[in-house]
Amino acid sequence: MELMSFESFRLKEFIQTSSEEFESRLLTEAGNVKHKIDEILTIGNIDLVNNAHKLVAFIIEGKENDLVQFAKQEGIAWATHAIPLSFKLEWVHAMRRTLWSFIQDYHLATNNQNSKDFFHLEQQVNNQVDQFLNTFFISYSTYKESLINAHRELVEKLSVPIIPINPLVCILPLIGSMDSTRTAILEEKVLSEIGKLGMQTLIIDLSGIAEMEPDVIHHLRRIIDSCIMMGCQTVITGLRPEVVRKIVHLGISFDQQTKTLGTLQQALKVYLK
Secondary structure: OOOOHHHHHHHHHHHHOOHHHHHHHHHHHHOOHHHOHHHHHHHHOOOHHHHHHHHHHHHHHOOHHHHHHHHHHHHHHHHHOOOOHHHHHHHHHHHHHHHHHHHHHHHHHHOOOOHHHHHHHHHHHHHHHHHHHHHHHHHHHHHHHHHHHHHHHHHHHHHOOOEEOOOOEEEEEEEOOOOHHHHHHHHHHHHHHHHHHOOOEEEEEEEEOOOOOHHHHHHHHHHHHHHHHOOOEEEEEOOOHHHHHHHHHOOOOOOOOOEEEOOHHHHHHHHOO
């Protein structure tokens, strides 16, 4: 809903001619955020004061499309740099209160007593501020979720790095601790890659694993069995003595089709001929 063009122009001009006073009142209203303005500018190159002027102009002129696009851009920027949402909420509400104080001054200065015009203005300002906040939060949440998903995919990829060394053979070097979550990711990734790459041999190097809990060992055995069912032979290398002792103690044995070699280098000599 737009203001009459002449009235819109006069109100915008009224605020622009008192921009320093507008900023002063805004900072007074801003509370905690005013102490974070420089920090937010440094972290995310987000100029809160200039952006407040821009948002006010969009609201007064009734530029709904520009306001929505601006809100989306702001949401992405704040999500990218992980700036607390509480600052944004406090800042926008401070801007709303400041804008209303200037609208009141404008009506007093112009002797505008028309209640219909004032109601129209109240509806437009509050609706557009609310629309900005709603669009901002949706944009923030959507982009933040995409960042989290991308990070999760990266972590999963790094935790299960399947490396093709020729069209039929891949290496899976495992390093660090193994728990139920990682073995579940391992199972999903291994079976998916067998189907996608058509690998016939998967060399799993465990030289970087110093300790494995019984449930992880059992899960690893199931993964190996699943590989065989998909037509992929599994070669285990680098088993440490402490891990071997635990496997023997648990009475676990690998399928006859599963080979074990002392080191990854030995496996490469066999399968890279």
